[in-house]
Amino acid sequence: MTTSAYLREQRDLADGILRPGNTNCAGCGMSIGLQWLEQALENERPTLCIPACCGIVTAGSFPTSAYGVPTVATTFASSAAVATGVASVYAMNGEKDLTICWTGDGGTYDIGVATLSAAAERNEDLLYVCYDNEIYGNTGGQRSSATPRGVKTSTTPKGKAEPKKDMMAIMAAHRIPYAATLSVAHREDFLRKVRTARRTKGFRFLLMLSPCPTGWKSEPEDSVDLILTAVRCGLFPLYEVFEGRRYRINARPDGEPLESYISRQRRYRSELLDLDALRAGIEAQWAYLEAMERTFPAGEHE
Ligand SMILES: Cc1ncc(C[n+]2csc(CCOP(=O)(O)OP(=O)(O)O)c2C)c(N)n1
Ligand code: SF4
Structure with a gap:
């Protein structure tokens, strides 16, 4: 059976x-x-x-699967390249099926960044979602370039010295039709952005800050509230970028202290934690976003 016939059977x-x-x-x-x-x-x-990531472990063991839709397990580096092939076969057969990359930060910010960049540059008709837990969760919690400064991981026992990579800025620089951040504490905003991405043709990138009690050393029941706190203290801005140039901010910081986010995650209890540096990073990020929205605002109907 060919791969496309198999996918069609799974889709049915x-x-x-x-x-x-x-x-x-x-x-x-x-x-x-x-x-x-x-x-x-x-x-x-x-x-x-x-x-390769926690998202593929989610499927469980063959022949059963926790995914109820056709699912292709790709190598760590190649999800955007494989998805390009899958979407192309659907398009050649005249089928309008949606192909989604569902990837961790390791597969997005690090090893997968070449295929991601290539697919974005070709403006492939794909929806790419990165669930960013800021760690290599599946293999024991190593640092990634999405891990924030000061966070302890199994490869940064004293805390990470470098700041988090700005993946949204990198994707915006590809001038893709749509990029947005997603919060699991803001359901309406989340659903609206997925629907906007679905309606948009070409390459779409969604970045979700994904609570990971195992890696973050936090309590499972705090997960949603931690993301709400991350948005409220300005650490995780909710915004959209159209065509890589026009910005819309969806929620602004409301004065919630950064400590209420940090103190509930033992991964931040490190020698290298520097709250002033983290605060300075947040302020710089907001100065940049506000300037972009002011200078290049998204249109009313976008
Ligand atoms: C080329 C290659 N190197 C290393 C691995 C081992 N590996 C599998 S998943 C993974 C980490 C995935 O991290 P991330 O993408 O952040 O997803 P998470 O596990 O956090 O969900 C690693 C290092 C691999 N599968 N292939
Ligand atoms: S909580 Fe973390 S380690 Fe557990 S499945 Fe989710 S991403 Fe993986």
Whole structure:
């Protein structure tokens, strides 16, 4: 059987994106993200391309699967390249199916960045979602370039010295049609952005800050509130970028102290934690975003 025939057969059997009974840890942001993705897409049954990461462990052991839609497991570096092939076969067959890359930060910011950049530059008709837990969760919690400064990981026992890479800026610089950040504490905003991405043609990039109690050393029941706090203290800005040039900010900091985010995650208890440096990074990020929105605002109907 060819891959495309197999995918078609799987698509006919599809019953939803994430089934109950998966192996995600309690409080995992992916579980919420996948359920909201399904709600936003209503009855649509996309094809998922997932590299090596917790997201592919979610599937469980063959022959059963926690994914109820066609799912391709790709190598760590190649999800955007594989998805390009899958989407091209659908397009050649005249099918309008949605192909989604569902990837961790390692597969996005680090090893997958070449295929991601290439697919974005070609403006492939793909929806790329990065669930960013700021760590290599699946292999024991090593640092990635998405790990924030000061965070302890299994490869940065004293805390990470370098700041987090700005992936949204990198994707905006590709001038892709749509890029946006997603919060698992802001359901309406999340659903709206997935629907905007669905309506848009070409390469779309969504970045979700994904709570990971195992890696963050936080309590599972705090997961959603931690993301709400990250948005309120300005650490995780909610915004959209159209064509890589026009900006819209969706929520602004409301004075919530950074400490209420940091203090509930033991990964921040490190020698290199420097709250002033983190605050300075947040301020610089906001100065940049405000200037971009002021100078290049998104249109009223975008
Ligand atoms: C070329 C290659 N190097 C290393 C690995 C081992 N590996 C599998 S998943 C993974 C980390 C994935 O991290 P991330 O993408 O952040 O997703 P998460 O596990 O946090 O969900 C690593 C290092 C691999 N599969 N392939
Ligand atoms: S290690 Fe983190 S990302 Fe992986 S399943 Fe557990 S909570 Fe989710």
